[in-house]
Structures are given as C-alpha cells and as structure tokens.
Amino acid sequence: MMVKGTNANKTQLRIAISKTKTSALESGDREGTQLLDIMETLTKVSYSDAACTPNENESELTTYRRVVMVLDDILDGTMLKIKDVETICRASKAIGKDHEKLFGATIPLNAGFGRRIGMILSTKNVKLSSSEWKRSRTPIAKCLQQQSKNIRMNRAILPYLLALPIDQDDADNVFTVGMEWTGPIGYMSAVKTFEYAYSTVRCLYSLHLSL
Numbered sequence: 045m046m047v048k049g050t051n052a053n054k055t056q057l058r059i060a061i062s063k064t065k066t067s068a069l070e071s072g073d074r075e076g077t078q079l080l081d082i083m084e085t086l087t088k089v090s091y092s093d094a095a096c097t098p099n100e101n102e103s104e105l106t107t108y109r110r111v112v113m114v115l116d117d118i119l120d121g122t123m124l125k126i127k128d129v130e131t132i133c134r135a136s137k138a139i140g141k142d143h144e145k146l147f148g149a150t151i152p153l154n155a156g157f158g159r160r161i162g163m164i165l166s167t168k169n170v171k172l173s174s175s176e177w178k179r180s181r182t183p184i185a186k187c188l189q190q191q192s193k194n195i196r197m198n199r200a201i202l203p204y205l206l207a208l209p210i211d212q213d214d215a216d217n218v219f220t221v222g223m224e225w226t227g228p229i230g231y232m233s234a235v236k237t238f239e240y241a242y243s244t245v246r247c248l249y250s251l252h253l254s255l
Contacts, residue, residue: 101181102180107227112128172220175222175224176223187226198222202220219235222234
C-alpha cells in the first residue's frame with residue numbers, strides 16, 4: 045500500500061481506513077472494526093518517507109512500545125492482558141528458589157529472585173506466556189542468550205497451566221506461545237510437553253514490522 049513510501053500515500057491510506065471504519069462501527073461489525081484499528085495503528089507508526097530508514101540505535105523500549113500498540117488493538121475485547129515493564133515472573137522465581145535449595149550460593153539465582161522479562165501475557169491473573177525485546181544492534185550471541193532465556197521462561201510457565209483443572213484431552217493441546225523481537229523483526233515460538241520432555245517449535249511465524 046505504501047511501497048514507495050510518501051506522506052501523501054500515508055494520508056490517503058489513513059483517510060480510507062477512517063471512512064471504512066466509520067461504516068463498520070455504524071453497522072456493528074466488531075471484527076472488521078478491530079482489523080481496521082490494527083491497520084490504522086500500523087499506518088501511524090510506519091515510515092512514510094522512502095529516504096527514511098529505521099534507526100538502529102533505537103532502544104528496546106522504543107521498539108517494544110510500537111509493537112505493543114498493535115497488540116493492544118489485537119487483544120481489545122478479550123480477557124487477555126499485557127503486563128509490561130520488566131515484570132518478575134512467579135514461575136521463574138519458584139524455580140530459582142528450588143535451585144537455591146539444591147545448589148546453595150553456587151549459582152546466580154541463589155537469592156531466589158525471579159528473572160525479569162519484557163512482557164507477560166495473562167488472563168485472570170494466570171500467566172500464559174512471556175516475550176522479549178532487544179534493540180536492532182544487539183549482537184547475535186546476546187540475542188541467542190535472550191532466546192534461550194525466553195524459552196526457559198515459557199517452559200517454566202507451562203506446568204502452571206497444566207496444573208489447572210482441565211480435561212486430559214484439552215491438556216494435550218496446552219502449550220505456551222511467546223515472541224522474540226530484535227528491533228522490528230520478530231518470530232513466535234511454542235513450548236509444549238512431549239511424553240516426558242518439553243519440546244520447542246522455534247518459529248511458528250516470522251514477523252517484520254517496518255516501524
């Protein structure tokens with residue numbers, strides 16, 4: 045829609061979205077309105093000048109803020125809530141305490157302090173998944189370290205979900221889905237049980253937002 049990236053194209057697109065959204069609101073089309081809300085948010089934060097390139101020096105918080113603007117529209121009207129700001133994950137804290145009992149002060153988690161993560165998705169105070177953000181210029185080794193941490197956090201959350209009073213047939217389909225972002229590029233991964241182990245599907249879907 046904005047391949048050449050001009051301010052005029054961006055303005056025209058926003059006008060078209062606004063007109064269509066007005067019709068959707070008047071007709072009570074909630075799903076269509078939500079989709080148009082997402083399109084409007086993406087249009088607002090996208091680059092409209094072909095000469096303008098993403099700033100690789102942008103902080104993690106800047107990229108996070110733009111992505112969450114879209115997530116807010118996607119989750120609007122659902123019971124799912126976003127908990128941001130380097131929150132401490134209870135599942136992580138519990139694991140840290142268990143490690144403390146086993147290994148004492150020989151590991152970094154000796155104080156039983158939970159790992160801080162970028163975003164927690166929850167509903168009715170039940171943690172569902174964790175996601176992480178890194179700036180564009182983050183070294184690959186650091187990104188891989190962050191990826192490993194995020195997978196471990198989602199693996200730590202999964203037993204809490206499986207402990208809920210759900211049918212066994214439903215339990216077989218329970219898994220956690222998290223996101224990993226480096227600048228405007230991200231992907232989704234899932235963690236689920238496989239017999240007596242945990243399996244990770246690294247890439248369910250790749251995402252690239254020109255923010």
